[in-house]
Amino acid sequence: MEQVLPFGVAIAIASNLMVCLYFVMLNRYHQENPAYLFWASSCGLFSLGASSLFAAYHFERYVLLVPLASIALFTACYCLFIGLNRFELTSSPTKQQKQINKFYVIGLAVIAASSMYPHTLNGVTCLLMAASLLLTEGCFCRRRTHAFVGYTALRIALFVHAAVMFLQGMILLYQPVTMSIQLSGTWIQIMLLTHLLMTMSTALILPMLQLTRKQLHWERLANTDELTRVLTRRAFLKKVERSLTSTGKTALLMIDIDHFKHINDNYGHQAGDVVLKKVAGSLQTYVRRQDVVGRLGGEEFAILLPAITDKEAKSIADRILTSVANLEIGVDEHIINVTVSIGVAFSQQGEENWDRLYSYADSALYQAKRGGRNGIAVQSDSLLI
Numbered sequence: 387m388e389q390v391l392p393f394g395v396a397i398a399i400a401s402n403l404m405v406c407l408y409f410v411m412l413n414r415y416h417q418e419n420p421a422y423l424f425w426a427s428s429c430g431l432f433s434l435g436a437s438s439l440f441a442a443y444h445f446e447r448y449v450l451l452v453p454l455a456s457i458a459l460f461t462a463c464y465c466l467f468i469g470l471n472r473f474e475l476t477s478s479p480t481k482q483q484k485q486i487n488k489f490y491v492i493g494l495a496v497i498a499a500s501s502m503y504p505h506t507l508n509g510v511t512c513l514l515m516a517a518s519l520l521l522t523e524g525c526f527c528r529r530r531t532h533a534f535v536g537y538t539a540l541r542i543a544l545f546v547h548a549a550v551m552f553l554q555g556m557i558l559l560y561q562p563v564t565m566s567i568q569l570s571g572t573w574i575q576i577m578l579l580t581h582l583l584m585t586m587s588t589a590l591i592l593p594m595l596q597l598t599r600k601q602l603h604w605e606r607l608a609n610t611d612e613l614t615r616v617l618t619r620r621a622f623l624k625k626v627e628r629s630l631t632s633t634g635k636t637a638l639l640m641i642d643i644d645h646f647k648h649i650n651d652n653y654g655h656q657a658g659d660v661v662l663k664k665v666a667g668s669l670q671t672y673v674r675r676q677d678v679v680g681r682l683g684g685e686e687f688a689i690l691l692p693a694i695t696d697k698e699a700k701s702i703a704d705r706i707l708t709s710v711a712n713l714e715i716g717v718d719e720h721i722i723n724v725t726v727s728i729g730v731a732f733s734q735q736g737e738e739n740w741d742r743l744y745s746y747a748d749s750a751l752y753q754a755k756r757g758g759r760n761g762i763a764v765q766s767d768s769l770l771i
């Protein structure tokens with residue numbers, strides 16, 4: 387054991403230090419987010435803790451080195467949590483951050499108290515680390531919807547490490563008196579191995595998650611109309627392709643602001659922009675999760691309502707019409723009132739043809755405009771309002 391231990395320990399510590407350096411290097415390219423520095427600190431502290439622990443048993447300096455090792459190891463888990471918190475771009479302390487801060491302070495107090503009873507310190511540290519890892523797992527990994535595989539892998543790594551820590555904590559607490567150097571050595575080795583597994587997987591997974599998130603961010607930027615925050619024409623049409631094939635009847639609402647040119651002419655282009663934003667906000671209020679809202683250009687919007695009945699679609703159109711008409715848009719000292727005209731068209735299941743649906747909705751919109759505006763027209767039916 388004594389021969390194997392230093393080798394195993396050396397390998398694990400060296401690997402942790404390498405991952406630490408790797409995170410420091412990554413930090414140079416992602417200085418906007420300090421997450422990598424926290425993870426680097428986590429690996430560094432873990433190496434420090436493990437080597438102190440090994441030195442404590444090797445040189446029999448329990449009193450001095452074991453509490454130091456416990457603090458370093460527990461702080462390593464705390465840094466991992468903070469790194470994940472910063473990774474999620476939460477710049478201000480969140481509720482979770484405050485909770486873990488409290489947990490960290492309590493943990494340090496528990497370590498200090500356990501130092502009075504050295505035979506319990508390793509067990510207590512293991513349990514505290516397990517709790518910290520489980521908190522991290524619980525706080526961040528469960529609610530991620532994107533990069534499912536990456537977050538699941540991270541969860542597994544955290545969970546396995548926490549489980550090993552917990553088991554070891556229990557064993558060490560249960561056998562404090564009989565705990566020998568050999569057992570201590572074994573626990574250092576297993577702990578290092580599971581931590582190695584975790585740091586290696588985080589080192590691989592986290593940059594991948596960051597890349598996915600950046601990609602999503604750029605995609606969202608490219609697909610969102612800067613002014614109104616709804617989909618651009620291109621993104622809308624792309625999404626329509628997918629939504630049109632959903633089950634059931636689909637409705638398309640074409641919405642155009644009435645006499646919008648007058649608003650620009652009378653109150654200025656900036657006032658026109660404010661009106662566009664407010665109207666887009668109103669449109670989004672009444673749609674369902676699965677509906678797709680886009681700005682087709684200028685003052686023309688479209689909403690695709692998949693799997694909907696005639697009555698529901700007309701009711702949504704009705705509510706949009708009323709809510710826009712009730713808007714009181716304040717720009718400088720003016721209050722601007724606007725109305726919209728809405729054309730509604732339906733496509734039956736199995737007849738998913740965007741061009742036909744669009745041309746029906748467009749001619750319905752034209753009909754609504756001709757009928758005096760501030761109204762809804764459905765396909766080739768008569769004007770409803």
Ligand SMILES: Nc1nc2c(ncn2[C@@H]2O[C@H](COP(=O)(O)OP(=O)(O)OP(=O)(O)O)[C@@H](O)[C@H]2O)c(=O)[nH]1
Binds near residue numbers: 644645646755
């Ligand atoms: N403020 C602002 N105006 C825009 C924007 N995009 C297009 N417009 C203006 O929207 C106006 C659209 O005018 P028209 O197509 O004549 O439509 P309208 O005045 O609403 O007339 P009807 O649709 O027949 O009721 C034009 O004056 C465009 O310059 C924009 O992003 N911001």
